[in-house]
Amino acid sequence: MRHFLSRFTSDNGDGTYRNPVLRADWSDPDAIRVGGDFYLVASSFHRVPGLPILHSRDLVNWTIIGHALDRLVPEADFRTPQRGGGVWAPALRHHAGRYWIVYPDPDRGLFTTSAEDPAGEWTTPHLLKGGKGLIDPCPLWASDGSAYLVHGWAKSRAGVNNRLTVHRMSEDATALLDAGEVVIDGDELPGYRTLEGPKFYERDGWYWIFAPAGGVTDGWQSAFRSRDPFGPYEERIVLEQGDTDINGPHQGAWVTTQDGDDWFLHFQDKGVFGRVVHLQPMRWNDDGWPVIGDNGQPVTLHPKPVQGQPPAAPAASDDFTTGIGPQWAWQANPEPDWAATDPAGLTLTCVPTDDPDLRHLPNLLGQRLPDGGCRAETTMRLDDAAPGTTAGLAVVGDDYACIGLARTNDTTTVTCRTASGGEPPRDNGSPLPIKDATAVIVGVEVDATGRCQFFAHLPGETPQPVGEPFQATEGRWVGAALGLFATGHGTATFDAVRITATDTHA
Template identity: 45%
Template sequence: MNKLLILSFISLLAMNTYGQKDYVSQVWNPDNGDGTFTNPVLNADYSDPDVIAVGDDYYLTASSFNCLPGLPILHSRDLVHWQLIGHALQRLEPDSVFAASAHGMGVWAPSIRYHDGEFYIYWGDPDYGVFMVKAKNPAGPWSKPLQVIAGKGMIDTCPLWDEDGRCYLVNAWANSRSRFASVITVRELNADGTEAISAPVIVFDGNGTENRTCEGPKFYKRDGWYWIMMPAGGVATGFQLAMRSRSPYGPYECKKVLEQGDTPVNGPHQGGWIHTSQGEDWFMHFQDKGAYGRVVHLQPVTWRDNWPVMGKLPAKGYCGEPLLTCRMPKSAYHDTCNPVESDEFNDPRLGLQWQWHGNYQQSFGMPTSFGVFRLYTYKTDKTIWHTPNLLLQKTPADSFTATAKLTLAAKEQGQTGGIIMMGLDYSALVVKREGNSFLLQQVTCHGADKGNVEEVKTLATLEPTSADKIDYQPAIYEQLYLRMRVHNGEVEFSYSTNGKRYKSVGETFQMREGKWIGAKIGFVAQEPAGKSNRGWIDVDWFRVTK
């Protein structure tokens, strides 16, 4: 089988086996239908994106931090329409750390590469070192993580396999762990990319200049030149640099190639350069949108004097500005699809859009054969901030409505379940058993990462909708429709007992980002610590609409 057929088979297998190919979002679709697209192409928190072209197909991964499964794998045929086809990481080690909600830890700024018939992803865990996974099929299965380099502080790693078979690794440094930063280092790995065989060499120093906070480097080779493309200047306010050298160890020439300019796109930087099979060049980067996280934009790349000018081409010089609307990339195929948001929970496996806040345990919950997902109450006397079985997904747009039909089964007092907007500040609309009735409550915390307490407001008292008729561990049940409306960073809650008439309740909540991630939406189920039998929520469906 020739190489083109192999790549086509991989792409087809990924889409047919794992894809959610026909889903078109009601709340964000970048395709304007006239041969143009509007940025962002991914209006969700796929922070620190990296992307590769393999034949006519494109694959993207992004930071996942402590959210699991991690290392999302997205596929596209045209760089505009994307679908989530899997994850490369099921668990993080050590489990003693990541079984809990280790906010902001874990996977930082991965890179994805295709080498010698296999897909590779490298990432830096700032606390434990540099890791790698690989796979024949980007949809999986992926290998277990291999620790390539042990140590603290190494982040944002990217390999480069040279024509002579040698392998190099570039990375940045986390000041919070190493107590130095704003430098970029290169070292050599063995030909398999599994261990370092040289010491790191500083090839760029941004200290004391506007190029502070240089990080997120990506390594390339083009026409005999080694290229490191990286952001600098800060996450929300920075710009994109391109550096070139005739040697992987430098010295490097450096130019700014993309900045905000007169556009509303702040901090357009950190991402991946793609040379397509159609002979075009594009760059995918993030924009930090605060509570919504870091969304992904697509910019054309024009080579001027052997420098990659990104976005709108200036009259002179090499620094472009982001384009909000642009022509579609030339491509062999177009698939009209977007990442899935809604879920009817009819499949015997959890939808790919969902992530836990820690390493999955079976006691968190599981799919069922009767068209609901069962989320068990997590036993804890701590706040929601410390709950790892939060079942969450990324916010899909600036404005949307998320509605869930669910039933709380409560066997004991204090068992609680409902929907949540999660971040450093969070607010949840939940039902809680008290006596033989249920309380509808809004649970809110401001500054959860600082250890602040939750504010609980009771909004209504509800009688059970049903109850077990047996004496053995009986439960009472409350079936409700819970809804959140999100617009311009504000959340308004409502509920219904029949799915037709909704009543607004609680206070308007101002969204806030999580630890290095955007705010996330989904489900929470809790109960006081102890030896009582768990309760649960059965989620019938979750629908994202305008």
């Protein structure tokens, strides 16, 4: 599969990097090192496949190597988009020669899956603890052979939050061995709210829980330590915005390089672009507490942890020559006939629907909208399209807009549509008639604020703006998606989707 060169890498090419290191919605990251390789997993919510796995050799340059979940279960529940549900913040660990992910579905419970190869096949998810509102689990295999699990609570499902619970766990991560104890109650800590996202570690006789609080947009990162996994725990804030413009710096992973240097990966909520990932240096002070970033504030520019690796970034553009790239995901469990690829590109089957709202469309094929501004375009056409068929390129969050082709009774048109709030979609600008089966280039330019201008043109002609500018919005716990869709009867063919960064720091 060939991917077009883009400028989404944060590697400056001179031994330094610029945050964020992942410039899109890789939400709730957790990461580990195995030998000289780093692996990262992120939440995926309703998107399928779920639990994306990324790989790096230097914590700066990342590529997507696969997913741990091919489909979401129960199958019937995820036949339609469960926006805001599905797979929340996971934890990734390496133990006994296997890679382990424990992840929450806030409506069903905590699940485990494992693999010998993180880029290979993962086991069928196993329900470790059932119940509503159980979130943000993280296992710990301690040096004495014991095993534990910490998790948080979602008030929307459980009625409580702002507290962390620890369980004893079987060594094979198939069962929890007790009812669990609340080891940290945020209600008892002055100023704390929404304590969540814990990660469990052990170092020099101390048990550590790294956990954020204060909310994703304006919170902070705390560290808690105890000589016993069940506490009592001491607390300290170790990373906060301070006088930087990096809001809500929290929820991530402590990773140590082969040379023994410590680093911390965390996210920053960027609204329409989701939760982008930053990398901070980390050291230990004389009192044995971690100091993250520049004395507890995030850094923007810094020398790379490991030198000598070439620039890289998760794929965005795709020519579909050998399949659909791992950057893409459906809004629900897909059917096998929704899509096909060949050397000419991607063919989407136009699926009949009674609901034209793209937010409710299972067969929307999307990817994360890059932070900082981008231009996306593709050449498309409709074939054997019946009246009422539409297909095209969309930007989808709580609001959405799209550009594409629509077939009416007697003509095919280039059309731009938008939908805001709970209102049905409406035309944005006047449809432009074209000849049937004509290939048309459609695209969108997105600026650094998420403001979108759609355009279209015939091959060889000058791009023309279509419709009024549209302000993209985030979705439910996720950033906006850049997607392809096809509804009605017939097929829609897309050649390469070309996505390039447009800001100066891409």
